[in-house]
Structure formats: C-alpha cells, structure tokens
Amino acid sequence: MAIFLLAFAQSIWALSSDQEQPATVEADEVEYDFRTGVRTYKGNVIVVQGTLRITGDKLEVKYKGQELESATAWGRPASFKQLPDGKDQDVVGKAKKIVLDQVANTLTLYDEASLEQGPDVANGDEIVYNIGDDKLSIKGAATTKAQTNEVSADAAGDTQTAEKPKKPTRARVVITPQSANPE
Numbered sequence: 001m002a003i004f005l006l007a008f009a010q011s012i013w014a015l016s017s018d019q020e021q022p023a024t025v026e027a028d029e030v031e032y033d034f035r036t037g038v039r040t041y042k043g044n045v046i047v048v049q050g051t052l053r054i055t056g057d058k059l060e061v062k063y064k065g066q067e068l069e070s071a072t073a074w075g076r077p078a079s080f081k082q083l084p085d086g087k088d089q090d091v092v093g094k095a096k097k098i099v100l101d102q103v104a105n106t107l108t109l110y111d112e113a114s115l116e117q118g119p120d121v122a123n124g125d126e127i128v129y130n131i132g133d134d135k136l137s138i139k140g141a142a143t144t145k146a147q148t149n150e151v152s153a154d155a156a157g158d159t160q161t162a163e164k165p166k167k168p169t170r171a172r173v174v175i176t177p178q179s180a181n182p183e
Contacts, residue, residue: 018050018082027059037063045073051083051090056098071100077112089118095127105132112169119176125169140170 028043039061047054056078062069073080077094084091093116095109109115109127116122124138 018052021050023047023049025059037065037069039063045075052080053082054078054080054098068102070102073098084117087117092116093127104130106130119174121174122172123169124171138171138173 025041025045025047027041027045029041031040031042033039041059041061043057045054045056045059047059054073056073056075058074059071061071074097077096078098079092079094080098081090081092083089093107093109093114095113096111097109099108099110100106101108107129111125113125113127114121114123115127122136122138125141126137126139128137128139129135130137
C-alpha cells in the first residue's frame with residue numbers, strides 16, 4: 001500500500017517540462033473578466049500543455065494579477081491525463097469536478113472520482129492530493145459532506161442543489177504487484 005501511494009503521489013504532478021510549454025485552450029465559448037481575473041471556458045473544453053490534457057464541459061480559471069490561484073473543471077466526467085517524470089504510463093484522473101488550488105497546493109477530485117496509472121486505481125467520492133505535503137487522501141461518500149445539501153455545477157455552469165442522495169461509495173484502491181506490472 002505504501003509503495004502504491006508513494007508512486008501515485010510522486011506521479012500526480014508530472015513532467016516538469018510541461019510547465020514550460022505553451023497551453024492551448026479550446027471551447028465553444030470563452031469569457032474573460034479582467035477586473036476579477038476569472039476566465040471561463042464553456043462547452044467541449046480541451047486544454048493541452050505538453051503531456052497534460054484536461055477535458056470537461058466547463059473550466060473556470062482564477063488569477064490574481066499574473067499568478068494562477070485556482071482552476072476548476074466540471075464534466076460528466078471532467079478528466080485530466082499527464083505523463084509523470086521518469087514514467088512511461090500516464091496518470092489519468094476523472095471526476096464530475098476537479099479543482100487545482102494553487103494557493104493551498106492541492107488537487108482535488110469530487111464526485112465519482114478516480115485516479116489511475118497503468119493497472120493501479122484509486123476510487124472514491126473525494127480524492128485529495130496535497131502536492132506540498134506529498135499526501136493522498138481518498139474518501140467514500142460516508143466521510144464527505146451530506147450529499148443532499150451539496151451544491152454542484154451542471155454542464156452550463158449553473159449551480160443547483162442536488163435533489164436526491166447518491167448511492168454511497170467507499171474508498172477503494174487496487175494495487176497491482178510489481179511482478180504483474182514490469183516497468
């Protein structure tokens with residue numbers, strides 16, 4: 001278990017060269033609010049930067065001056081894929097909501113969340129990777145907020161209150177032995 005979590009933790013924030021690459025964002029609609037620093041992309045959103053690829057129905061990026069504060073992607077599901085330094089297999093994350101909080105240095109996947117790298121998989125209602133502390137936390141629905149009171153965003157980005165509770169989930173990790181997963 002420790003080897004798996006260490007491998008996942010080291011691989012979430014991937015190729016260091018990706019940050020030096022230009023980022024391309026495509027969407028059906030784009031809105032920039034220069035006063036607040038919020039950039040909103042709606043409809044078939046695709047972001048590509050080096051090996052990083054993010055897809056979703058909506059992406060909201062917040063800046064303070066020239067510095068990125070946070071990026072949130074929504075989808076059915078939203079997803080990201082990136083190749084870690086020194087690895088030959090991508091890390092793939094999927095969830096209805098994915099939040100990169102640059103200030104808190106965390107990556108959080110909400111609602112039907114999964115992380116995969118090769119045959120190794122982590123599933124839960126909420127997966128939090130603290131980049132600075134190099135810690136991964138996986139929670140099932142029983143340990144997250146009351147499902148009926150959560151606020152979510154639909155594909156158009158409109159907020160709504162969930163009408164019915166979801167089927168409870170439990171945190172789940174599948175670890176493939178090294179002998180079954182040669183690198």
